[in-house]
Amino acid sequence: MENLNLKQIIKIGNTEFNKNSFEGMTKDEFKKLYKGKLTIDLDEAWKQIKPNTRIKKPKSKKSQD
């Protein structure tokens, strides 16, 4: 069984989330999963659970010439 440590758990309102469970999940999937299950604002919850969702584009290397 997985041993959760406190760093993996984020509490929002009355809900404790396992942050690792949201790897690869989209915001839409999150909202669909929790629709009607939480009293908290799902958009706000998503911001806290998955704050770094933007994928940075790799910088193009400038020519040395």
Added chain:
Amino acid sequence: MAVLCACGTGGGNLGRPSCFPVFDVTKKAILVEYYKPDGSVNGVELASLTGGILDQTYLDARIKDVNGKTRWYPTPELKNITDERAEDITETFEDTSSVFIQEGARAFTGLIVKGDPVLLGNLQKWRCLTIGVFFIDKAGNLIGKQNRDGFLDPILLQDESFSPALIKGTDTAKQKDSISFIISQLENDANLRMIEAGEITANLISAGGLVDVNAGTPANVSVTGFDVQLNTPFGGVTSPIAAEGLGLADFEVFNDTTSAAVVITSVTESGITEGLYTFVVPTQTSGDVLIVTNTSVSPLTKNFDLAKFTVTIP
């Protein structure tokens, strides 16, 4: 316990230091299974105490041990303690003289004020076990026995002597549970020892045991979760006392169909219905059976002991 005769060494010295501690009146008992699953006595290994101090970490590890067979089970406070040996057994002769045969049995009784049938039922579960007991006295000393080096061991009770009972309230008296037991004839009062209160930083005197938690029938079950009401067995049949304050780290889910651990995504405690929890898990397969238990990580973080329950995915 048979009294050993020191024929080869003479009697024991009778001097005493000028200042030494003695036991105070018992305020609580800690019931334990006398033997651990490995067959050793379920005692306190003194070397395992950090700096020789029985601290809160050690106490929590014992009281909230996920393994019920090695766990400590402190009683609520005990009142009207009696802890006395019966008269010695002697053989009397025709000239009215007598000789000592053996000590009488040591019997213990105590009352738990506001003891109720639920607690009585849990006490009754001890009857057929091989029980050991530590005592906590009024001064906060932890009393056991020492007859092996490096350990304070629980005191062995006579098999089948443990007897709890419910004493109903009256016009002038509160409802109580009583407990009584006999100390094993294998024990010797001379072996009683203690960890002094001064060497205990844990809040021993107010330590409480775990509270049972039972699950209702899971509701709103889907492939990604379920709701479940978690109550203690205490309270009225229509107004059970809910188990509040549990969180993600207090549970584990196991898919019994696939024999695989299920990592819980989230647990929500209802803000409206006390003890109602919503579990969200990764998508499961219809027909799979999930088993929900306490965490297997010791010690438990809360004072609750969840009885495992199952959820069948629709």
